[in-house]
Amino acid sequence: MPEGHTLHRLARLHQRRYGRAPVRVGSPQGRFTDGAALVDGRVLRKATAWGKHLFHHYDGAKVVHIHLGLYGSFGEFATTDIPDPVGQVRMRMIGADYGTDLRGPTVCEVIAEAEIGDVVAKLGPDPLRPDADPSLAWSRITKSRRAIGALLMDQSVLAGVGNVYRSELLYRHRIDPYRSGVTIGADEFDAMWRDLVALMKVGVRRGKIVVVRPEDDHGAPAYGPGRPRTYVYRRAGEVCRVCGTEVRTAVVEGRNLFWCPTCQT
Incomplete structure (x- = not known):
């Protein structure tokens, strides 16, 4: 999607x-x-x-x-x-x-x-809109015991985030996707929000989801032709670009989730 x-x-x-x-x-x-x-x-x-x-x-x-x-x-x-x-x-x-x-x-x-x-009215704030209010997303996350990996995909929490941004954002911030929303600190959320805004603006400008930092942009090729490299998205069974641990995948609320069990603890 x-x-x-x-x-x-x-x-x-x-x-x-x-x-x-x-x-x-x-x-x-x-x-x-x-x-x-x-x-x-x-x-x-x-x-x-x-x-x-x-x-x-x-x-x-x-x-x-x-x-x-x-x-x-x-x-x-x-x-x-x-x-x-x-x-x-x-x-x-x-x-x-x-x-x-x-x-x-x-x-x-x-x-x-x-x-x-x-x-x-049924949607959460859109990080790409100048009128976005991140406090609305934070309020819904901090009150929920659902996994943060599921909350980020919930369009009533954050509008526009899909599977790639979800998996990659959590990796970039070293957050276990199974942590419940109530355990996410305000500083963690603020850092994720700022990063998400920046990443999605790059996506608008380049027409591609670019998430791997330059120092990590090497090794195994991307998951598809013409796609930039990812840290974990669609890399199940391959080694983490940073620590070498095998990337895992699981189905969470009907969607495939990808994460590194060593970097994201």
Whole structure:
């Protein structure tokens, strides 16, 4: 599932490509036909993101709310050569110079501007938003006996954090992912929050999750082609880049967790 930096990159891209101009919106697949008709031809005022949610704000207080989920993605094309839709295109947007096809989202709906508040009310602070209030996340963590490794993935605690940032952040701060939230100190949380903000800003800028410090960026290659190295994410059975201990994995609340049992004690 795309993590929060991906949605913020999309918001910025869509703002550049389509913002402040009329946009043609359709649904080749047919599942978003009624919603597309509500915004087709309207001016896209702005595109914003909160966590893993993307919002296209149109004139008339209409908003297209998108959550990519596990399989959603956007594909771009130039309007000089508009292709026939391929596959199940839920939504097609066409501007002056560019178009984009949305496939496979979990959510693609039109809501009123006032309803955005109902969506974000269920979410924790987004480290990439300038109005983020980390004290809201801290309050939920410090009152919970759930494992911090689970809390960091809970979108009602922190919006936009996925499996990569979760595993890597805990490693960078040498925190056992099974520690309960109530045992996390204020200084530990503050350090993690500052680090998370910085890491996710790098993700927005570079389009990749870069988490390994330069002095540790060596040894075994990354878990996938074109991916930067990680400390523990998807490295189960390999040796820790710092201490040489075998990296472990376990399923925590339905998601694979990765950690080093020596560095994270």
